[in-house]
Every structure is written in C-alpha cells, then in structure tokens.
Amino acid sequence: MKMNNKFILALIIIIAVAAGLFWLLAAWRCQMPGGRTFIENIGNESEKSDLIKVSQPRPNQTIASPLVIKGEARGNWYFEASFPVELLDENNNLVATAIAQAQSDWMVEDFVPFIAELNFALPVGETGFLVLKKDNPSGLAEHADELRIPVKFKKPAETVAVNVYFSNNKLDPEIFCTKVFLVQRQVAKTQAPARAALAELLAGTTQAEKDQGFFTSINPGVKIQNLTIAGGIAKVDFDKQLEFQLGGSCRVSAIRAQITETLKQFPIVDNVIISIDGRTEDILQP
Known part of the structure; x- marks a missing residue:
C-alpha cells in the first residue's frame, strides 16, 4: 500500500513538472511557415507575473x-x-x-x-x-x-531632420546657464514638426550624445499637454513633472533655453510662452 502511495505521488510530481515545461515552451515557441518553429524571447514576464x-x-x-x-x-x-x-x-x-x-x-x-x-x-x-x-x-x-x-x-519610412538643444560641459566648460547647443535628430515626417522636435527634446540625450558632453536639465517623464503656434508666438503647456523638484536658478534658466531654442528653430516662431497646467506666472521658480 505504501509503495502504491509513493508511486502515485511520484507520478503526480512528474505530470506537474511536464505540464510546467509544456506551458513554458508554449509561451516561447512561435510557428513558422512549413511547420518550423523558433524560440521567442519574452523576457522575464512569466516569473514576475505575481508582482x-x-x-x-x-x-x-x-x-x-x-x-x-x-x-x-x-x-x-x-x-x-x-x-x-x-x-x-x-x-x-x-x-x-x-x-x-x-x-x-x-x-x-x-x-x-x-x-x-x-x-x-x-x-x-x-x-x-x-x-x-x-x-x-x-x-x-x-x-x-x-x-x-x-x-x-519602428523605423519610419520617411524622415525629416529637426534640431533639439542641450547644454554641453565640453563645449561650454564654464556652464553658462542659458547657453545651449544644437543636436540634430531624424523623426518621422509629420505635419507637426514643432511638436516632434519638442518630443525629441523631452526624450533627453542618447548615450552617444552624453559621451560628447551633452546633457539635459529637463526632468524625465515630462508630457506636452498642448502646443499652439499663431502670430509668431508658440504657446506650449506641460504637465507638472516639468517643475518637479527643481532647484537653482541656473537649472531653471537652462530649461527655458532648451525649450525656447528648440521651438525658435522654426521660422514661424518668434517668441515662446511656457506654461504648466495652464499657469504662466508662478512656474519654473528656482
């Protein structure tokens, strides 16, 4: 009787392990034409699913x-x-x-x-x-x-060049707060190039740009809530992440310079008004 119980327990364990392996392989295997298969990397999604x-x-x-x-x-x-x-x-x-x-x-x-x-x-x-x-x-x-x-x-089929502006501790070792430098980016061709340029600015510097001394003073995760351009004035509204934990007048000045110069690359923009959640008077305070 004891031998039968041990045999049944061992059989249950083997079945459970086999089922787990089958499920794991099913999550990773993808069918190819002609019945061939390849293993697809899904990261560690399965092991973190309870978290x-x-x-x-x-x-x-x-x-x-x-x-x-x-x-x-x-x-x-x-x-x-x-x-x-x-x-x-x-x-x-x-x-x-x-x-x-x-x-x-x-x-x-x-x-x-x-x-x-x-x-x-x-x-x-x-x-x-x-x-x-x-x-x-x-x-x-x-x-x-x-x-x-x-x-x-996703690689865009057709691209256009836009400029974004960052500080640079190699080109400007003394770090003048309002001095920013041009970096050219390729973006998908769009009817809204000014917004695309701002999105590239908010994305921050690439590793290659960092190696060249470029850096951004803008917080990660900032969102554009609205952008309008009329009569030579660009009005851009950001969410509150733009002013999260800001410190120092130099950083505030650098943020304004980065945004302003990025928008003023377009001939239709002469001036830039920055707002946060619709506010313009009390924003970007050091």
Missing part, C-alpha cells in the same frame, strides 16, 4: 515614440505612487527614462493600475528592452527587482 503585469506594450511588440505604457503592479512595487521605467537598446545602453504613476491608492498589497508615457529618440539597432524597475529608495540590492520586456523599434 507586475504589463498590458501595453506586449513582448516583442514594435514601438514608436511617444510610447504609452499601461499595466498593474502590487503596491510594494511603488514608492510615493510611482516607479522608474527605462528603455534600453540591444546593447543595454540607456535610451530614455520615464516615471510610471499609480492610478489609484498604491498603499495596498493588491495590484494597482499604472500608466507612463515615454518619449525617446530612435536608437541605431532594431531591438531593445523596456525595463520597469521596482522603486527602491534604500538602494539596497536585496530590495531591487525589475521586469524586462523585449521590444522592437
């Missing part, structure tokens, strides 16, 4: 800027209702960063929905990784965690 889930984008989805990221994560994935998001190229170089914001009370153990918007400049390669990091204010390795999602970059 964080992403509904948009899905693994190996082709993405373009701006990228809207949606999903849900357990309350302990957040700190102060947010957590960082990074986009890496195929060589794990940082392409862009953003902040995911909880859409409801985050101080719970259950899943809490989040949303983030990521502006980025297209890297050279065709693939990369979207990394959603557990917010870890302690900085301790044992508290760190992340979800990695492989993605593909």
Whole structure:
C-alpha cells in the first residue's frame, strides 16, 4: 500500500513538472511557415507575473515614440505612487527614462493600475528592452527587482531632420546657464514638426550624445499637454513633472533655453510662452 502511495505521488510530481515545461515552451515557441518553429524571447514576464503585469506594450511588440505604457503592479512595487521605467537598446545602453504613476491608492498589497508615457529618440539597432524597475529608495540590492520586456523599434519610412538643444560641459566648460547647443535628430515626417522636435527634446540625450558632453536639465517623464503656434508666438503647456523638484536658478534658466531654442528653430516662431497646467506666472521658480 505504501509503495502504491509513493508511486502515485511520484507520478503526480512528474505530470506537474511536464505540464510546467509544456506551458513554458508554449509561451516561447512561435510557428513558422512549413511547420518550423523558433524560440521567442519574452523576457522575464512569466516569473514576475505575481508582482507586475504589463498590458501595453506586449513582448516583442514594435514601438514608436511617444510610447504609452499601461499595466498593474502590487503596491510594494511603488514608492510615493510611482516607479522608474527605462528603455534600453540591444546593447543595454540607456535610451530614455520615464516615471510610471499609480492610478489609484498604491498603499495596498493588491495590484494597482499604472500608466507612463515615454518619449525617446530612435536608437541605431532594431531591438531593445523596456525595463520597469521596482522603486527602491534604500538602494539596497536585496530590495531591487525589475521586469524586462523585449521590444522592437519602428523605423519610419520617411524622415525629416529637426534640431533639439542641450547644454554641453565640453563645449561650454564654464556652464553658462542659458547657453545651449544644437543636436540634430531624424523623426518621422509629420505635419507637426514643432511638436516632434519638442518630443525629441523631452526624450533627453542618447548615450552617444552624453559621451560628447551633452546633457539635459529637463526632468524625465515630462508630457506636452498642448502646443499652439499663431502670430509668431508658440504657446506650449506641460504637465507638472516639468517643475518637479527643481532647484537653482541656473537649472531653471537652462530649461527655458532648451525649450525656447528648440521651438525658435522654426521660422514661424518668434517668441515662446511656457506654461504648466495652464499657469504662466508662478512656474519654473528656482
């Protein structure tokens, strides 16, 4: 009788392991024409599914800027209702960063929905990784965690050149606050090139640009809420992330210079009015 019980238990374990392996392979295998198969990398989505889930984008989805990221994560994935998001190229170089914001009370153990918007400049390669990091204010390795999602970059069929402006500690070693330098980017041809140029500015510097001394004073995760150009005046409204934790008059001046010069590259723009949530008077204070 005892032998039968042991045999049944062993059989159950074998079946459970086999079922798990079958499910894992099914998640990774994709059918090719002619009955051939290939193994598709889906990152570590399966092993993190009890902590964080992403509904948009899905693994190996082709993405373009701006990228809207949606999903849900357990309350302990957040700190102060947010957590960082990074986009890496195929060589794990940082392409862009953003902040995911909880859409409801985050101080719970259950899943809490989040949303983030990521502006980025297209890297050279065709693939990369979207990394959603557990917010870890302690900085301790044992508290760190992340979800990695492989993605593909959408290459536009037709592009146009736009200029964006950054500070540069090599071209301007004394760092004059309002002195910014041109970087040219290729964007998809559009009827709204000024907005496309601003989106490239908000995406920040690429690794190659950083190596050349370029840097941005603008916070990651800033969103354009509205942009109008009329009578030579560009009016651009940003969300509150633009003024989050600002410090120092020099940084404020650099932010204004970056935005203003990026918009004034267009002949129809003579002046720029910056607002945050519709406010113009009390914004970007040092």
